[in-house]
Amino acid sequence: EAGVAQSPRYKIIEKRQSVAFWCNPISGHATLYWYQQILGQGPKLLIQFQNNGVVDDSQLPKDRFSAERLKGVDSTLKIQPAKLEDSAVYLCASSPRDLGESEQYFGPGTRLTVT
């Protein structure tokens, strides 16, 4: 079974530029999560999708961050414009159908550096 795929693995941009990250969850997993992990901290949820609907985006800075999940499969996370404090690893995770299912499977993450 293929795992959660993410691209790119690394990205360096200047502040005020835009950037997009892509995630392909495990086949059949209905729930998809984006986490932000700042250096030295644990991951923090940005947004959670159930199929192509948003379950929780309360921690997403909506003035600059946006996310979508097309057809309930792949997802993209965009930052526009980027700030220095957005430098972090962005982790995508997926879990099986039911919202009550507890196990999440993580991708390798995208390390973003904003200069």
Added chain:
Amino acid sequence: AQTVTQSQPEMSVQEAETVTLSCTYDTSENNYYLFWYKQPPSRQMILVIRQEAYKQQNATENRFSVNFQKAAKSFSLKISDSQLGDTAMYFCAFTFRTGANNLFFGTGTRLTVIP
């Protein structure tokens, strides 16, 4: 608010010895899961072990076991016969059993296994 506290930023252990990582959490909910995740330098979060809060029996997974004290809201991880491949960041996390099930993470403990 849900919080997870890992009070040991760094720990080290000799190869083949035993080490215990501490974790405390705070939630007013009664139904939840607890996890330990391992994050090696490759950044991929790997599930080490999980515990259902409604089960009194402590979970074990080969060399990994937990000491779950629900009343004290404590969830420590014991690694026996430590191996060099255990060197990584370890994150304690929990999620609710029902509803939106994003993970709440601690700040992590960096474990180094010394040959």
